[in-house]
Amino acid sequence: MSNYEAQNGASSKRKSTFACWKTSTTRLRYEPLPTSNLAEGIVGWDSQDDNAMPFNFPQRDKWTWVGLLSAMTLLTPFASSILSPAITTLDKEFNNDNAIVGSMTVSIYLLGYVVGPVIIAPLSEIYGRKPVLTAANAFFCVWQIGCALAPNIETLVISRFFSGVGGAGCLTLGGVIVGDLFRPDQRGLGIGVWNLGPLLVASSVVTILIQVLTKETSHRALIHRKTILLRRELGQSSLRSCYEDSNRQSTSRVLLTGLIRPLKMLVLSPIVFLLSLYIAFVFGVVYLLYTTIPTVFEETYGFDVNLTGLVYLSLGLGNILGWIANDGRFEPEMRLTTSIYFGAFLPVTLFWYGWSAATATHWSSTLLSLIPYGFGIMGLFLPITTYLVDSYPMYSASAIAANIILRSTVGAFLPLAGPPLYDSLGLGWGNSLLGFICVALIPLPIVFQKFGARLRKSERFKL
Numbered sequence: 001m002s003n004y005e006a007q008n009g010a011s012s013k014r015k016s017t018f019a020c021w022k023t024s025t026t027r028l029r030y031e032p033l034p035t036s037n038l039a040e041g042i043v044g045w046d047s048q049d050d051n052a053m054p055f056n057f058p059q060r061d062k063w064t065w066v067g068l069l070s071a072m073t074l075l076t077p078f079a080s081s082i083l084s085p086a087i088t089t090l091d092k093e094f095n096n097d098n099a100i101v102g103s104m105t106v107s108i109y110l111l112g113y114v115v116g117p118v119i120i121a122p123l124s125e126i127y128g129r130k131p132v133l134t135a136a137n138a139f140f141c142v143w144q145i146g147c148a149l150a151p152n153i154e155t156l157v158i159s160r161f162f163s164g165v166g167g168a169g170c171l172t173l174g175g176v177i178v179g180d181l182f183r184p185d186q187r188g189l190g191i192g193v194w195n196l197g198p199l200l201v202a203s204s205v206v207t208i209l210i211q212v213l214t215k216e217t218s219h220r221a222l223i224h225r226k227t228i229l230l231r232r233e234l235g236q237s238s239l240r241s242c243y244e245d246s247n248r249q250s251t252s253r254v255l256l257t258g259l260i261r262p263l264k265m266l267v268l269s270p271i272v273f274l275l276s277l278y279i280a281f282v283f284g285v286v287y288l289l290y291t292t293i294p295t296v297f298e299e300t301y302g303f304d305v306n307l308t309g310l311v312y313l314s315l316g317l318g319n320i321l322g323w324i325a326n327d328g329r330f331e332p333e334m335r336l337t338t339s340i341y342f343g344a345f346l347p348v349t350l351f352w353y354g355w356s357a358a359t360a361t362h363w364s365s366t367l368l369s370l371i372p373y374g375f376g377i378m379g380l381f382l383p384i385t386t387y388l389v390d391s392y393p394m395y396s397a398s399a400i401a402a403n404i405i406l407r408s409t410v411g412a413f414l415p416l417a418g419p420p421l422y423d424s425l426g427l428g429w430g431n432s433l434l435g436f437i438c439v440a441l442i443p444l445p446i447v448f449q450k451f452g453a454r455l456r457k458s459e460r461f462k463l
Contacts, residue, residue, distance in 0.1 A: 032048055033045050033048055033050070033053060033055075034242040034243070035047060035048070035242075036242075038230075038234070038236070038239070041236065041238045041239050041240060042239075042240065042241075042242050043223060043226055043227040043230055043239050043240065043241055043242060044223060044241075044242035045223070052222060052226075053219070053222075054180045054181045054215075054217040054219065054222075055181070055182070055183055057181060057215070061214070061215065062181045062182065062190075063193075064213050064214060065177060065178075065181060065214050065217065066178060066181075066190055066193050066194050067193075068206055068209055068210050068213070068214065069170055069174045069177060069178070069194050069210075070193060070194050071206045072137060072169075072170040072206045072207070072210070073170040073171065073174050073194060075206070076140060076167035076168075076169075076170055076171065077167075077171070079109070079140075079144065079163060079167060080106070080109045080110060080113075080164065080167070080287075081106065081287070081290050083105055083106050083160075086294075087102045087103070087105070087106070087291070087294055088294055088298070090102065090105060090153075090156075094152060094153040094156075096153055099419050100416055100419070101153065103291055103415050103416055103418070103419070104157060104416070105153065105156055105157055105160060106287065106290065106291065106415065107287065107411070107412040107413065107415050107416060108157050108160045108161045108164070108412070109160045109161065109163060109164040109167070109412075110164060110287065110408040110409075110411040110412035111161055111164060111408070111409075111412045112160070112161045112162060112163060112164020112165040112166075112167065112168065112408075113164050113165075113167070113168045113171065113404055113405075113407075113408030113411070113412075114404075114405050114408045114409050114412065115164075115165050115168075116136065116164065116165040116166065116167070116168025116169065116172065116404075117168050117171075117172040117262060117400070117401035117402075117404045117405055118259060118262060118263070118401065118405065119165075119259070120132055120133075120136055120168060120169055120172045120173065120397075120401065121172055121173075121258070121261075121262055121397040121398050121400070121401035122255060122257075122258020122259050122261065122262075122397075122398070123255070123258070124172075124173055124176070124218060124221075124397050125218065125220060125221070125258055125395070125397050125398070126221070126254055126255060126258060127221065128216045128217075128218045128221035128222070128225075129173050129176065129177050129180065129216060129217050129218045129221070129397075130210070130211070130214060130215070130216045130217070132169070132173070133169050133170065133173050133177075133210065134207060134210055134211045135169075136165075136166045136167075136168065136169025136170075137166065137169055137170070137206070137207035137210065138166070138207055139162070139165065139166030139169075140163055140165075140166030140167045140169065141166075141207060142166075143159050143160075143162040143163040143165075143166060144159075144163050146158075146159035146162070146163075147159040147160055147163060164408075168404060168408075171400075171404055172397065172400055172401050172404055173397060173400075174194050175191055175194065175385045175386070175388075175389050175396070175400050176389065176396045176397045176400055177217050178190040178191050178194055178389075179389040179390075179393065179396050180217035180218060180219060181217055184390055187386055187389065187390070188382070188383075188386055191382055191385060191386050191389075192382055219243065220241070220243045220394070223241045223242060223243055224241050224243075226241075227239050227240060227241045243394070258398070261395060261398040262398045262399075262401035262402040262405060263402070263405075265392070265395070265398055265399055265402045266402035266405060266406060268459070269402075269459060270455055271388075271391060271448060271452055271455055271456060272388065272392075272399055272402050272403065273402075273406075274444060274448070275384050275387070275388065275403070275444070275445070275448060276402060276403040276405075276406040276407060277406060278380070278384070278441050278444050278445075279380065279381060279384060279403060279406075279407050280403075280406045280407040280408075280409070280410035280411070281410060281414075281437065281438075281441065282346060282376075282377055282380060282438070283377070283407050283408075283410065283411045284407075284410035284411045284413075284414035284415070285346075285350070285373075285414065285434055285438075286315070286373070286377065286411070287411045287412075287414065287415045288414050288415045288417075288418045288434070289315075289353070289370070289373070290415070291415045291418050292357075292418065292422070292427070293308060293311050294308050296357045296366065296427070297311055297363065297366070300357060300360055300363075300366075301360075301363040301366070303363075311367060311370070314367055314368065314370040314371050314374065315370050315371070315373060315374035317371055317374060318370065318371040318372060318373060318374020318375040318376070318377075318378070321371070321374070321375045321378075336383060336384070336387055336445040336446065336448055336449035336452070337445075337446070337449055338379060338383055339379065339380050339383050339384060339445035340442055340443065340445050340446050341379070342375070342376045342377075342378070342379025342380050343376060343379075343380055343438070343441065343442040343444075343445070344376070344442055345372040345373065345375050345376030345379070346372070346373055346376040346377070346380075346435075346438040347435035347436070347438040347439045348369075348372040348373075348376075349369055349370055349371075349372045349373035349376075350373070350431045350432065350434050350435035350438060351431065351432055351435045352365075352369035352372070353366060353369040353370060353373075353431055354427050354428045354429070354430065354431025354432055354435070355427075355428045355431075355432075356369055357427045357428075357431075358426055358427040358428035359428070380445075383445075384445070385400065385403070387448075387452075388400060388403060391452070391456055421433075
């Protein structure tokens with residue numbers, strides 16, 4: 001049985017029970033929600049308008065979720081790169097003269113991003129999004145305190161790693177929760193607002209607000225809870241959720257399957273692997289650029305550490321411009337088509353930034369050169385993330401987790417290759433090499449825009 005068939009029902013009987021999501025290159029449509037049929041022992045939604053169904057939550061509740069996710073999703077990646085401008089100062093404070101160790105204080109956080117999704121995604125599919133996300137956010141906050149109080153660079157590296165594990169919560173579940181809350185035709189805007197990150201507030205406050213102000217969104221977890229409740233109330237132990245057959249399996253078995261699923265999708269699904277590889281390289285280059293900015297602007301242009309920190313805002317400005325380029329909307333049929341245009345902006349930065357820095361062109365040119373990359377990366381990330389959620393609706397957390405695992409692995413190790421790369425080729429040709437790779441990757445979204453549905457239907461592994 002193909003993965004597509006497994007998610008959407010392998011027989012007519014299961015198709016009447018499960019919500020069947022179908023994608024094509026031109027549109028996305030969906031069938032009615034699965035409703036309860038207690039006579040056959042199936043527990044589902046009470047009706048198409050069931051208020052407990054996240055699609056039917058009040059708009060206020062939906063946008064509260066998105067706003068809080070947006071705030072936390074700004075803070076956790078911000079924590080990943082916040083040390084970049086201060087690497088030189090950090091090395092002096094801890095008497096570190098090893099450039100790789102200095103870079104490691106930044107990149108180790110991303111190794112936490114590799115480990116976190118492997119745990120967070122399957123737990124969210126079993127116990128629900130909200131409790132797992134709250135626990136991950138709290139874990140992040142605790143280890144941030146460890147970073148602040150670290151007496152040496154070893155403690156800082158360890159604290160940064162565990163901060164990354166917890167910080168992966170919103171990255172792993174943000175797009176998934178938006179997918180839980182919004183139907184496909186509204187999902188692009190929701191994911192766009194989530195990624196904008198318009199609020200900057202203390203992460204511990206956001207963690208508390210998520211716990212207090214929001215409701216569970218996982219369709220699977222909500223119906224599982226409803227099934228358990230009805231088993232008790234009606235005395236029918238044979239009742240099962242309309243979304244899965246795993247109610248009869250042990251929790252340890254379900255958890256083990258969930259832990260393996262993101263890695264299985266990453267290895268066996270060409271859609272997940274290749275699109276994740278594209279995003280992984282793009283994000284890896286961002287962190288590589290982060291490590292070069294202090295050297296370029298402090299040594300070449302004489303900036304102090306405070307001014308250097310402001311340079312990073314040019315990438316953020318590019319992110320915002322990328323989000324508003326299409327009024328913050330990404331319709332299903334546009335998601336991968338638009339990516340090819342945004343992808344063309346990435347090599348612009350790498351050629352422009354590399355040669356501006358190498359020839360010591362005026363600092364304004366080098367500063368402005370970073371904007372196209374921020375613009376392009378947002379235009380890639382939004383539609384590709386939404387596409388993965390749409391392609392694997394029942395296992396979207398695992399699909400996003402697979403994406404983050406590969407992305408974070410590359411993001412952690414690619415910056416470590418920066419010093420030898422630039423020592424050998426210089427800033428000009430070193431960045432140009434990365435630019436040529438970006439050029440080669442530009443057509444990839446179009447391949448999946450044309451052949452993605454066919455590939456998904458042909459997948460033979462079972463999730």
